[in-house]
Amino acid sequence: MNRAGFILAMESYLLRKGLVTVLNHIPGTMVLREFNEAAQLIEFLRKEHTDYLMVSQSIFENVAGLFISEPVLLDKTILVTDLPPERVSGNVQASIHPGEGKEVITGKIMKILDSKNMNSAQISSFELTPREKTIVRLVSMGYTNKQIAEQLFLSTHTVITHRKNISNKLGIKSASGLTIYAIVNNIITIEEVTSKPAR
Amino acid sequence: MISKEMSMGRAVLEHHQLLPLFARFNIRMGFGEMSVEEVCQAHDVNADFFMEIANAYLDDDYAPHEDLSHFSLGAVVEYLTATHSYYLNVALPRIESQIHQLLDHSDLSEKEKQLVSGFFNDYKKDFLTHISREEQEILPYILELEMQSLKIRPDQNFLDRLTTYSIREFAQEHDRLETSLKNLSKLIVKFLPPFQDQELCIRVLRDLAELVKDLVDHADMEDKVLIPQVVELENQLIQKGTDS
Numbered sequence: 215m216n217r218a219g220f221i222l223a224m225e226s227y228l229l230r231k232g233l234v235t236v237l238n239h240i241p242g243t244m245v246l247r248e249f250n251e252a253a254q255l256i257e258f259l260r261k262e263h264t265d266y267l268m269v270s271q272s273i274f275e276n277v278a279g280l281f282i283s284e285p286v287l288l289d290k291t292i293l294v295t296d297l298p299p300e301r302v303s304g305n306v307q308a309s310i311h312p313g314e315g316k317e318v319i320t321g322k323i324m325k326i327l328d329s330k331n332m333n334s335a336q337i338s339s340f341e342l343t344p345r346e347k348t349i350v351r352l353v354s355m356g357y358t359n360k361q362i363a364e365q366l367f368l369s370t371h372t373v374i375t376h377r378k379n380i381s382n383k384l385g386i387k388s389a390s391g392l393t394i395y396a397i398v399n400n401i402i403t404i405e406e407v408t409s410k411p412a413r
Numbered sequence: 414m415i416s417k418e419m420s421m422g423r424a425v426l427e428h429h430q431l432l433p434l435f436a437r438f439n440i441r442m443g444f445g446e447m448s449v450e451e452v453c454q455a456h457d458v459n460a461d462f463f464m465e466i467a468n469a470y471l472d473d474d475y476a477p478h479e480d481l482s483h484f485s486l487g488a489v490v491e492y493l494t495a496t497h498s499y500y501l502n503v504a505l506p507r508i509e510s511q512i513h514q515l516l517d518h519s520d521l522s523e524k525e526k527q528l529v530s531g532f533f534n535d536y537k538k539d540f541l542t543h544i545s546r547e548e549q550e551i552l553p554y555i556l557e558l559e560m561q562s563l564k565i566r567p568d569q570n571f572l573d574r575l576t577t578y579s580i581r582e583f584a585q586e587h588d589r590l591e592t593s594l595k596n597l598s599k600l601i602v603k604f605l606p607p608f609q610d611q612e613l614c615i616r617v618l619r620d621l622a623e624l625v626k627d628l629v630d631h632a633d634m635e636d637k638v639l640i641p642q643v644v645e646l647e648n649q650l651i652q653k654g655t656d657s
Contacts, residue, residue, distance in 0.1 A: 217584065217636075219581070238637070238641065244581070244584065244640070244641070244644070245641065245644065246581060246644065247644075248648060254655075385589050385592045386592060386593055386596075387539055388532075388535035388538070388539060389535075390528070390531045390532040390534075390535045391532060391535060391536065391539070391593050391596075393528065393532070394532050394593070394596045394597060394600055395593075395596050397600060397604055398596050398600055398603070404525070404528075404604050404605070407524075407528060408522060408524035408525050408528060
């Protein structure tokens with residue numbers, strides 16, 4: 215199960231720990247790292263990936279260069295600021311005011327996570343593509359990767375890649391597990407699986 | 414919810430869902446009027462940790478307590494290991510033998526029987542792989558991490574390793590073991606022809622549902638209690654490394 219990773223960068227210990235607590239109550243989130251100054255944050259972001267960045271106004275201003283060289287980062291940024299809403303930079307994903315209550319902050323974070331899921335994450339992480347369904351079908355009928363490749367005019371290597379993606383999406387590795395999955399999700403009927411002549 | 418002051422006997426009688434925990438903590442019945450805290454003390458179990466697990470079991474929307482630092486990761490690891498051995502030595506063998514019994518006395522075709530028993534065999538293998546990876550790689554790493562964090566000067570080797578390895582990688586590819594079991598229940602309920610032995614069929618489904626619930630709670634325990642605490646320790650250690 216993929217979870218949304220958060221980096222928290224702010225000087226205030228209390229603010230940081232407060233936000234960690236809020237995040238811990240939101241399913242599907244995970245705090246990756248906490249920073250209390252800009253230099254370490256920059257160092258980290260050079261090497262590592264994060265889904266979201268919660269950052270205080272002053273650290274945000276300190277690392278402005280980073281956002282210019284990597285604009286996608288803005289879309290991942292949640293600014294923690296006491297500026298009035300109209301003065302908050304419009305380019306960031308969202309902003310949180312330190313005076314806001316737990317419910318409000320939770321609501322904002324959930325909204326961001328939801329909107330992301332709607333776009334791509336959820337569809338790509340759980341649902342199989344038509345091509346993948348075809349492959350699951352053939353696996354359920356007992357075909358080997360090589361036979362599937364021949365049938366679909368693909369290379370064996372491509373079939374193996376598809377099978378890896380399928381396993382990652384479903385969390386099911388074995389052919390027998392995929393067969394049961396295919397039956398209960400109406401990709402194949404139990405008769406097709408059990409009545410085929412032995413090859 | 415249960416509290417430390419509550420009588421342990423009452424807690425169990427009111428919440429039978431807690432029963433599986435007693436084997437894992439090796440706590441025997443015969444509580445008399447002892448409180449939850451007293452029983453834990455008598456069995457050398459950290460009461461805070463017991464409460465955390467018990468309440469996680471009772472509450473589906475469980476979120477961990479704000480401050481988890483008052484019990485050691487060693488306690489968590491010990492509990493997880495006991496849970497693993499319950500799955501491998503009790504829960505899975507029981508379901509397996511029930512399924513075989515069910516298939517033996519059924520009108521299913523040979524192919525259908527093969528489908529189910531082959532599935533369960535492969536599932537057991539995947540399960541074992543999952544658990545041995547945790548026990549041989551992840552849990553020892555966590556214990557080592559905790560030990561290093563208690564040192565004033567952590568080993569440089571370990572600090573170096575931290576720059577390339579983190580529990581986060583494990584967290585992100587942490588498979589959910591319950592998915593396939595849910596599919597099996599669905600197969601029995603909706604797709605296979607009816608079984609002769611109704612009693613046994615219901616028992617299998619009930620045991621499957623219980624195991625699914627247990628696996629969900631177990632994965633929550635790993636994802637919401639263990640991993641955040643480990644990430645926190647990793648961060649502290651990295652900080653220590655850069656400070657020195």
